[in-house]
Amino acid sequence: MARLIGSISFLCLLSAQAQTRAPQSPQPSNLTAQDLTRGKQLFEAQCAPCHGIQGTGGKGANLARPTLKHAADDAGLFAVIQNGIENTGMPRAWQMTDREVWLVVAHVRSLGRVAVENLPGDAAQGKALFRSQGCGACHIVNGVGGNLGPELTEVGARRSSERLRQCLLEPGKALPDGFVMVRAVRGDGSALEGIRVNEDSFTIQLRDLANRFHSLRKQQLQTLEYKLEATPMSSYRDKLSGAEVDHLVAYLASLRGQR
Amino acid sequence: MRFARVTFLLPCLLTAQVPYERIVNADGEPGVWLTYSGNYQGHRYSRLAEITPANVAGLRPLWVYQTNNPRTEVSPVVVDGVMYVTEANNVTALDVHTGRSLWSWTRPIPKDLQTIGFGRTNRGVAVIDELVVVGTLDAHLVALDAKTGAVRWDAEVADYKVGHCITGAPIAIDGKILTGISGGEAGIRGFIDAYDAKSGKRLWRFWTIPGPGEPGHDTWTSDAWKTGGGSTWVSGSYDPDLKLVYWGVGNPGPDWNGDSRIGDNLYTCSLIALDADTGKLRWHFQFTPHDEHDWDATEIPVLINGTVRGQPRKLMAMANRNGFYYLLDRATGEFLLGTPYAKQTWAKGLDDSGRPMVLPNSAPSVQGTLVYPSLQGATNWFSPSYSPKTNLFYVAVREMGSYYFKGEAEYKPGTFFAGGGERALDGDQAWGAIRALYPTTGKMIWEFRLKSPPWAGVLSTAGGLVFGGSNEGNFYALDARDGKPLWDFQTGSSMESNPISFFVDGKQRVAVAAGRAVFVFGLAGN
Secondary structure, three states: OOOOOOOOOOHHHOOHHHHHOOOOOOOOOOOOHHHHHHHHHHHHHHOHHHHOOOOOOOOOOOOOOOOOOOOOOHHHHHHHHHHOOOOOOOOOOOOOOHHHHHHHHHHHHHHOOOOOOOOOOOHHHHHHHHHHOOHHHOOOEOOEOOOOOOOOOOHHHHOOHHHHHHHHHOHHHOOOOOOOEEEEEEOOOOEEEEEEEEEOOOEEEEEEOOOOEEEEEHHHEEEEEEEOOOOOOOOOOOOOOHHHHHHHHHHHHHOOOOO | OHHHHHHHHHHHHHOOOEOHHHHHOHHHOOOOEOOOOOOOOOOOEEOOOOOOOOOHHHEEEEEEEEOOOOOOOOOOEEEOOEEEEEEOOEEEEEEOOOOOEEEEEEOOOOOOOOOOOOOOOOOOOEEEEOEEEEEOOOOEEEEEEOOOOOEEEEEEOOOHHHOOEOOOOOEEEOOEEEEOOEOOOOOOEOEEEEEEOOOOOEEEEEEOOOOOOOOOHHHOOOOHHHHOEOOOOOOOEEEOOOOEEEEEOOOEOOOOOOOOOOOOOOOOOEEEEEEOOOOOEEEEEEOOOOOOOOOOOOOOOEEEEEEEOOEEEEEEEEEOOOOEEEEEEOOOOOEEEEEEOOOOOOEEEEOOOOOEEEOOOOOOEOOOEEEOOOOOOOOOOOOOEEEOOOOEEEEEEEEOOEEEEEOOOOOOOOOOOOOEEEEEOOHHHOEEEEEEEOOOOOOEEEEEEEOOOOOOOOEEEOOOEEEEEOOOOEEEEEEOOOOOEEEEEEOOOOOOOOOEEEEEOOEEEEEEEEOOEEEEEEEOOO
16 A cells, blocks of 8 residues: 655645644653664654655655754654644654654654764864865855865764765765766767766756756767766875874764754 | 527437446547546557657647645546546546636545555546546545536545545446545555445445455454455456456555464455455455565556467456566456566566465565565556557556565554565666566567656557656657657656546547646647
C-alpha cells in the first residue's frame, strides 16, 4: 500500500495552524541514553515507513539534514509531529504522549547533524588558511565568497571531519550528493563542459566554469558524457602540511550554520 | 428545421446517460473515456488516431484546471462533453471545451482523519446511468447526480478511524458499484464490496483475508489474520462475458516483519477472480507468498486474448510490483508464464506453478538487506497500457533497489503497523524506463530510458503513440513501434497520474494530471 508521497516535502508544507498549537508539557532536558533509544524506536515504528529508517526520505521528506526549512526550532518540529500537515500524507501523532513526541523530536534532530568532535586542529588558524588559500573565491560562508562551489555555511553540521578531510585531499572521491560534471558535444560539434545544475529525461541544464547557465536538449547532442569524480576543486594534499590540513578541517567543522 | 432536430434528440436525452451496455461497448465509441482505465479490460488504450507520430510535434496545451489538492492522481472520466475530475473528497464536472466548472461537490474531511502510509488523494470516479460515483478518504462511497452533483446515495463502507480509506476509482458494472479499500499499513482486514447502483445498499463483501473455517485461513498464524492487511486500493478489471471481476490484493501486515504471520498469508499479494453476481471467489493466484517487501499486487490487471503455446486463451497480464511479468488464463487462473521485466534480486525464478523460488538472505533485517526492486516495486499503482494495434504491453518501470530494515510491529488501531522501513538507492543509482513487452512472452521489444523511477502510467493510442509522464514534470509522447521520443512538454510539477484521450467536437484531446493541475492538450489549430 505504501506509495511515494514524492518530492512533496512534508515539513516544507507545514501549515500555520500546525505551528500555533503549543505542547502541553515542556521539552525535557537531560535526555538519557534510554530516552534516546526510545525516541529511535518510536521513529522506526511510526515515521520510518515514510521517512526511511535513517530518516533519509522515501515517500516522505528527507529529515536527515541539519535544518528543516519550516520547522525552524524544536517546538516547530513538535507541532509538525503532533498536528500532522494538512492536505498531505503526514498524519498527526495522536497516539503518542507529549513526552514521546519530544523523544522523537530529539531523534529527528540527531539524524541530519554530525555530533561536535574533538579535533586536533585549531579553527582560528584554519579560518586564516581558508582566507590565504583563496577558498572563499569559490565558496560562500555566511553570505561572503564566490559561488562556483557549494556553500559551506553549515558544512560542519552535515559532514564528519573524516569526510571534510577527504574533501581537501581527494575532492573527487567526496563530491556533494548529486554533483557531477558533464561534457556535452552539440550537433555542430562544439563541446561544452560544466557542472550539472538540473536534468530530466529530455533536457539538461549546466553551469560552465565561467559561471554561465546553459540549457541543452539531449536529442540535439552528439554525446553527453558524465565525468565521474571530476571536480574543478584541486587537491590540497601537496599544498598544505598535515597540521595545516588539521586546522582547516577544524575550521570547516566549526561551520554549523550559527551566524 | 432546428425545432425538428431538437424534438428528434429528446428521446435520447431522456434515457440513461451511461447505460451498462455503453460501457461494455466502450471500444466502439472512442471519443469518450468511460472508466478509470478507458474500458473494463484495463487497456488504457485510445482508438483515436488523429494525433500521430507525424503531427504530434504540434501538440499544445489548450486549457488547465487547477485543483485544491497539492497533488492530484486523478485519471479523469469523460462523457458527452463533460470531464469528471476528483480531489480528496471532491468531484468537479468540467466543460471539456473550456475547463470551466459545471458543478462541484465536496464532502468535508473529518478533522481526526489520518491517511496512514499515503497522501490525501483520489484517482477518479465511475459513471453509470445518471450517476457519478466516488470513494472518499473517510471510507464512504457516494453516488452523485451526473447533471448537478447532488447526492443520490451515500454508503458507509468502513470505519475510517482505524485506517480504512478509499483513494481508488470504483468500477460500475450491471446494476452494481464495486470498490476496494486502503489501509494496508494500518492493520486493516481488506475486502472488496459491491453496492446496488440504485439504492447504495451493500450486496456482497469478499474478505481478502479468510476468516476461521474458510479456505486459506490456515495460511495465517493465531490472530494475525485480523490485522493482516490485504488492501485493495487500486481499481480492478472486469470481463463482461465471463462475468468475473479481477482485482489485485495488497501486502500483508505488518509489512516488513513477517514473524507474527508465518505462512503464505492468502490472499495478500494475489490476484482474485470474483463472481460479479455473488462475490464468491472463482480462483486466485498468489504472486508473492508471505511477502515482506510491501509488494502489493494492486497493479491494473490487463485482460487480453492471445495464443500461448499454440492454444488460444483468454488472458490476464500483469506487470507485478515484485519485478515479474505474469500471464494467467483468466477463465481458470492457470499460470502460463512469468518472467522478470526489471532487475530483481530476491528470486531465482518461478517454478512450474508460478511460485517464486526465493533466494536466501533477501528478507528485511535489522542491519538492512539490499534487494531489487525497492519497496515501491518495479512498477506501482500507475497504469500499464495494451495496444491491440501494435499488440504490445507498455509499462512504466522503476529500476531501483532498497535496503530493507526489519523493526518492531505493535498493533494500535489507527496507527502504522509496518514493522520496519527502507533506505532506497536514489539519485543517479536509480532510473526508470517505459518498456514495451510482447504480451504472450514478456519479451522486451524496446525501452525508453527515464532520468528517475517514474510515478506516472502510460496511454497508448491508435494513432501510434505512447504517452507518459516523469518525476521531473515532462509529459511526453513516444513512437509506439520503437519508443523513439517525439514530443515533450514541461508541466512544472512531478507527475503521479495516468493520461487519457477523448474527442471534443470530433478533435482528439489528451489529458493528464501534473501536480495540482489537469492539463488538456490538442493539436495546434484545432
